[in-house]
Amino acid sequence: MSIRRLSWPRRGASLLLAFLVLLIIYYLNQMGLKLNFEPHAYFPDPVLGQYIRSNFPLPQKASPTVKIVHFMHKSYLVLPDHRRFLSSWRKVYPSYDLYFWTDADIERLVTTRYPELRNFYEKRLGNPLERSDVARVLILHAFGGWYADLDAGSQVNAENITERHSLIVPLEPFLHAMIPFNRRRLVNNAIMYSTPGHPFWMFLISRIAHRILALPNTPRKKISAVENTGPLIMTLAMEQFAAAHAASCGDLRDGLGRVFGCPYILASDR
Template sequence: MSNFLNQRSRATLVSSFFLFLILLGCILWPWFCAALIWQKSTINYPIISLSNHTRMKIPAIIHQTWRDENTIPSNWQQASNTCRSLHPNYEYRFWTDAAGRRLIEKEFPCLLSTYDSYPYDIQRADVIRLIVLYVFGGIYLDLDVICLKPLDQLREYEFILPKTMPAGLSNDVIIAQPKHPFLLQLLNNLPKANRNYLTKYATVMFSTGPMYITHEASNYVNHSSIDVLSQDLYGKYTHNSTRSLFKHLKASSWHGNDAALVKWIYRRRIILLLLLAVSVASALALIYLEVISGSSAEANKEKAKDSSNTAGERVGAGIDYVKDKCEEAGHAASKEVNKQKAIH
């Protein structure tokens, strides 16, 4: 009974350990990919410099999006008003989820099934900003972005993305001319990136968010047409900079924390891979020991069975021997009795 319990305990231990390895691999795999992608994003994109604008390539349109017009948080509405007041001659377009979907249905019907399949609203918001910029061009701003200065000087570039921390590109501010080929690449590759990465954060980041943007930018052939808004102009990670064009309410500050985790994993990737290798080796060793232990137990069982059979045969032989001797003694006694009777 104790041997059975020991074998069962070992089997449970091995199974639990393998389940742990599978779970660990599923959790770490997206972040290893993220770390590698962000490492690639250190490509030296052109950093914009502010100068007197001469030729405007970007239309004077500000785009913003939210699920509807009635549920915008008041502080976000105030942030939006700062951008509108600094650009009185700009066209302002506010896109609800319903309006964005109609635009996709009209301009990119092939993306409609992908758009509808997204489990999170933020994914649809990420796609809407790409669609409106591809169709109309202009300046897209998240609602939690406060404008500190006019953005006219940025309109002489073709495509601008901000540099985020600790690495990579963000999508809360995008400035683009209409029909830019990088926007087309982003839209065309959305179906391939539409996967579930176990957690909401990873799923959003890899399928439509900054990680998706960074990955596509790293693979984009014409890097020179993508300009990067430096961190001092971006203003998200600088304080009291006189050069900042924006101030951020940081409604998505979770991005920075998780990005730091990705960077931490990348810096320790060798150690983590070694730990994973040791864990796999340990699991294989446990399986080997379990197999050897099982084989030994089976062999001992067969040996005990053979010994039992041998002992049984010996006992049977002894009984037969005694029986034969008893019969011989009985025959001898009968002969002696008959002999005595004959004498008398």
């Protein structure tokens, strides 16, 4: 059996074309041009905005950096590949407390700190990924600090940023957001920072609950978590929260973070 291979000129032309396409997309992104890829565009809603400002007001006082890093897994047994990522946080933040949450720990947190959400968490969230997305939100709301997925390491100490911001959420790389989800901006919930009690988290929980309770109470595929509890619903909630507090925080497209209580949206390369 013979295997046909592209000749070098044809292969080179294909690679050059792919590179040019990526370069054009990158250039448009850097220029800040509005690409028509967002199903839920950044539109302020006056009624929703008033509801958010009344029920989820911004923190008014600055607070010191919370020196905690949270991780989650179903048990204390982690893959060998994850150990180097865990070690990177200890290396970059040697004085921080590292908390490792198991499923049993999170169930206790929900029962003791958020009993009103216990039935929702245990019976309405349709799979482990949905529960994981909600758990990290409750952990940050309850204790603050950094949350990191087990495959997300730390390279640079960010205390110069956490001293100035109460909520830090990075964006997904542009291509990660555009190709699978048709969005120009998509927040990333794999690494996040917060002070305890930041109101955005409870607003996000309200958005998640509103969506989940409208769905049939049946098992769902894991991939549905992206839309129901993960980056897609979180991006929509951030857009709504940002629009409501635009007078204090500025424009979401500029990263917000004008005052301490505002969310700060980091570019993916940071």
